[in-house]
Amino acid sequence: MPxxxxxxxxxxxxxxxxxxxxxxxxxxGADELTLLTLAEAAGVSRPIVYDHFGTRPGLLLALYRRLAERHRAETARALAGAPPAPEAIAEVMSAAYFACATDMPEFTAISAALKGNLEMETRQRDLLDEYTELMAAALSPHSALDLDALRLRCVGVLGAADAIAAELNSGRITESAAVAALADLIAGGLVPGR
Incomplete structure (x- = not known):
């Protein structure tokens, strides 16, 4: 009894x-997180946890949303202080991305645990769209691409960023190598025809 x-x-x-x-x-690990294990770990009754999250996917989504919002806020804060040059913006964006990726390794586990649930994937997509908009807004003054093309490149860059983060979190590359690779991808994606 808690x-x-x-x-x-x-x-x-x-x-x-x-x-x-x-x-x-x-x-x-994310597989061990259930409403029951949360209630036990928090020292509260199960009805309290159910009242807040309803289901395990609801709990996972709340965690994912919290981490995604923190990630987006950190990136926005970093971009606010970036010099107004495309390479500098790409570097700041990349550094902020990997600072969050290494600071929040559970983000990937939670994201993976949400796969396969259509409602949860739709909500994840909405959060990804918000991050894509943040990127596109920061990069659009430095690109000749129309906004739709720039957004699509941002989606591609975020996919690459996830793959690079997996390499970083597995210890196969350094954070500086990850930041440099992603910054190059971001800056290189600003020019039409590339």
Whole structure:
């Protein structure tokens, strides 16, 4: 039986549960995260966890959304201080991407755990679209591509970024190599015909 915890406002409890869920994923992997394991780890009753997330996919999506929003916010913050040159923007964007990828290794595990659920993949797609828009907005002043073509290249770059992040997280490359490779892909994608 969980030890009683003090009563928190609903949003504070949700944040506490998400913090605990991330700890579970870090310690045991995404496959071990269930509503029951979360309730036990957080020291709360199952109905509290069910009230916040409803289902395991709902919990995973809440974690994914939290990490994606943090990632997007960090990138936006980094871009706000970037010099207005395409190579500098590409470098800042790449560095921010991999800082988050190494700082949040559970992001990939949570994303993989959501695969196969159509509703969850649709919501993941929405979050990816938001990140793509952020990239395209930062790059569009430096590209002759129309916005649709630039967005498509951003989608491709993000796919490459995920693959490079997997190499980085497996220890096969260094962070500096990852940042340089992605920055080159971003900057190279700004010119039509390439």
């Amino acid at each position: 030890t009683p915890t003090r009563r928190l406002p609903k949003q504070d409890r949700r944040e506490q549960l998400l913090d605990t869920a991330l700890e579970v994923v870090r310690a045991r």
